[in-house]
Amino acid sequence: MWLEILLASVLGFVIYWFVSKDKEETLPLEDGWWGPGVRPTAGEDESIRPFKVETSEEEINDLHQRIDKVRLTPPLEDSRFHYGFNSNYLKKIISYWRNEFDWRKQVESLNRYPHFKTKIEGLDIHFIHVKPPQLPSGQTPKPLLMVHGWPGSFYEFYKIIPFLTDPKNHGLSDEHVFEVICPSIPGYGFSEASSKKGFNSVATARIFYKLMLRLGFQQFCVQGGDWGALICTNMAQLVPRHVKGLHLNMAFILRNFYTLTLLLGWRFGRLFGYTKRDMELMCPLKKTFFNLVRESGYLHIQSTKPDTVGCALNDSPVGLAAYILEKFSTWTNPEFRDLEDGGLERKFSLDDLLTGVMLYWTTGTIASSQRFYKENMRLDNRHEGMKVHVPTGFAAFPCELIHVPEKWVKSKYPKLISYSYMPRGGHFAAFEEPELLAQDIHKFMGLLERQ
Secondary structure (H helix, E strand, C coil): CHHHHHHHHHHHHHHHHHHHCCCCCCCCCCCCCCCCCCCCCCCCCCCEEEECCCCCHHHHHHHHHHHHCCCCCCCCCCCCCCCCCCHHHHHHHHHHHHHCCCHHHHHHHHCCCCEEEEEECCEEEEEEEECCCCCCCCCCCEEEEEECCCCCCHHHHCCCHHHHHCHHHHCCCCCCCEEEEEECCCCCCCCCCCCCCCCCHHHHHHHHHHHHHHCCCCCEEEEECCHHHHHHHHHHHHCCCCEEEEEECCCCCCCCHHHHCHHHHHHHCHHHCCCHHHHHHHCCHHHHHHHHHHHCHHHHHHHHCHHHHHHHHHHCHHHHHHHHHHHHHHCCCHHHHHCCCCCHHHHCCHHHHHHHHHHHHCCCCHHHHHHHHHHHCCCCCHHHHCCCCCCEEEEECCCCCCCCCHHHHHHHCCCEEEEEECCCCCCCHHHHCHHHHHHHHHHHHHHHHHC
């Protein structure tokens, strides 16, 4: 009798799995209010207001005074970047920041693209909106929402935007010309932080969907890495009929059978659908595992008690710079931890790196940006187990924190139409390799339109 019950249960599970595995579920759209106090009875102001980045002598003087009072701990001998940001190299960063970095000039550079703000669900949402300077005859621009992650910002996309909005003048085909919208995640930079607990990636996705509707786009494509990848994925799960295409350079594949095959994959790679390149990027497994452990300490802090470390970072510009810029070292290339300078200036300029830091410092948003981790690290995230039934493209950069094979991506994104092994690059793809990422977006758009 028990054998019959067991067999019936197994058979029932198998039937359920085959019937439900490709069921096109969507997340409920719902609504929210994240501003202070109780939601007003009057309707929300839906106007879109021009915004300009500004600074002041007082802001710059305060920064310099705090830098002048810095206290550094000498590094251990020959420690390079293995213990975190090396304070010997940090002295060079501090000197440049204090004596050569021109924040007023960088503010002018930030304002070269049009900035706007609008109220959605009680929060002031900041975004840049860049239209093509010219269009080929008979073409209309393709709306593309690009979403950043942590510890990044909308500024990450400044160098990729010309390859998308003006491709012909930047060495690419003008078959596809984009109109680019880059919002700041609420609690990051110039977007207002939530006053209430529970503001997660799904709430952000819903707000960005409302933003696109407010801008007049009923259908659009989305692109993201880091948190941006999750937010864009959630948008596709919420409103798949509005998201025409989804392009990612990172994927959160958590509840999936194929991730379990990693333990056997190094012996039976082809059996599980792994390519030779997959095995090169994932093996040896011991090295991959220890690299994840080394690079995820921040994750535990920010997922549990973000406000504690946030208080310290919000009070010290040098501490903030060390905390943020360390990620731009080892997340760009894990081998950079073997270098005295962390390899930072091999891929980025100090002006670009410090501009990113200043967007957290001047807005005082490091703590609110870190809270996003706590709000998203929950056991009841329904979206983690849901598939995404929107045409998807994926760019696998070789120095990403963890390589995600095509088999894994396709298990969550069954309409994967483009998967590219990128020749170089790491976690901050748009910032580090803008032309490569733009080329892959153009490639994906071509495949999408030929479907």
